[in-house]
Amino acid sequence: MDSNLNSSLLDFIQRSPTPFHATDNLRSPLLDAGFEELHEAERWQTVTGGRYFVTRNGSSLVAFTLGEQPPSEHGFRMAGAHTDSPCLHIKPQPVTVQQGYYQLGVEVYGGALLNPWFDRDLSIAGRVSYQDSSKKLGHVLVDFKQAVASIPSLAIHLDRDANKSRSINAQKHLPPILMQTDEEGSPPGFRKLLRDTVRKQHPRLDIEEVLEFELSLYDCQPPAQIGLNGDFLAAARLDNLLSCYIGLRALLDSDNSRSKLLVCNDHEEVGSTSACGADGPFLKSVLQRLCSDSESMARCIDRSWMVSVDNAHGIHPNYADKHDGNHGPLLNHGPVIKTNASQRYATNSETAALFRLLCERAGVPVQSFVVRSDMACGSTIGPVTASNIGVRTLDAGVPTFAMHSIRELAGSQDTEYLYKALKEFFVY
Missing domain, CATH: 3.40.630.10 (Zn peptidases)
Structure with a gap:
């Protein structure tokens, strides 16, 4: 082969x-x-x-x-x-802060198996639409590449039936954690964080403000050929x-x-x-x-x-x-x-x-x-x-x-x- x-x-x-x-x-x-x-x-x-x-x-x-x-x-x-x-799409107004944790609201795209999304090193990628300093519209692809988020499982001590029956509420249980913050009332705006990331990846791009985005989470673990005899592709x-x-x-x-x-x-x-x-x-x-x-x-x-x-x-x-x-x-x-x-x-x-x-x-x-x-x-x-x-x-x-x-x-x-x-x- x-x-x-x-x-x-x-x-x-x-x-x-x-x-x-x-x-x-x-x-x-x-x-x-x-x-x-x-x-x-x-x-x-x-x-x-x-x-x-x-x-x-x-x-x-x-x-x-x-x-x-x-x-x-x-x-x-x-x-x-x-x-x-199938994946998790980030909502247009995604930011919430719960117990001091900065999180993003997501919605499920397609018929995803949800359990495997927990306890993974997740990154963010997609398309960003922006205006430049001349107030003209532009579009650019962005990929954070590094792990910036996780959706931690609830410990089995707090959910003794987790291995028998586990129900996932997409609204309550899937928002990933990105960082800790003390700014409960006015946490850092996601569009500003996104603009800063785009500027780092595209330093010559004239981006004044992020207007909209189509972004999703993805697993950072790279694809691999696995198995004792290399029989499988995992990705x-x-x-x-x-x-x-x-x-x-x-x-x-x-x-x-x-x-x-x-x-x-x-x-x-x-x-x-x-x-x-x-x-x-x-x-x-x-x-x-x-x-x-x-x-x-x-x-x-x-x-x-x-x-x-x-x-x-x-x-x-x-x-x-x-x-x-x-x-x-x-x-x-x-x-x-x-x-x-x-x-x-x-x-x-x-x-x-x-x-x-x-x-x-x-x-x-x-x-x-x-x-x-x-x-x-x-x-x-x-x-x-x-x-x-x-x-x-x-x-x-x-x-x-x-x-x-x-x-x-x-x-x-x-x-x-x-x-x-x-x-x-x-x-x-």
């Missing part, structure tokens, strides 16, 4: 604590590879053989190459992933930065004879309904600009295929009864085809058969996942994208443990399996 692929993936995750950072870190290798950045407000002049990308909201990205034939003749090979992960945000990065590498490393596209959307974890989410117009808008008219667009879509790449639930050895016995994917045994009769996944027999064929051609093992019939099924950008633009779609991804935890676990071999399968898909 390619150890460089895993090390570069983990480095990407470490540098991408928020969707804004992830999108920025997807831009850099595209620019290095000669892709031209397009802007939605400008007229596009694309050519056969060209390589391009465009971002929206600084948190979603579409990258594509134009092959030898027009999209209306051969369609696109499209892979989709998402840049966001935050494997769901779904793993798919974003592997999709990017497959896009860059496959030849340009066929038109291909990678879309990485924000807001999947909260339903995808936003201007830059999969249930918004971003991807469709890009495709419409690449097709000369509605006729060409319809022909392009009918000749296209989409793989929605999002992590799957690996069968957990301690909780095997949570799986259908015939559909329990194993880590390091290849990507997983995800199906659901209620269309929570977009896979059908046609798209699943194509993926099996591609995996066989690439020499990659492939697995299946169906949720237990007596359990609810999650979803992905797959059904949303399929219903919005009408493209044939498959849901697939690498098996993972502890999905939506602050630290997830995937197989170190599955990254290369997925890479090979997607690379084969982009040229099929």
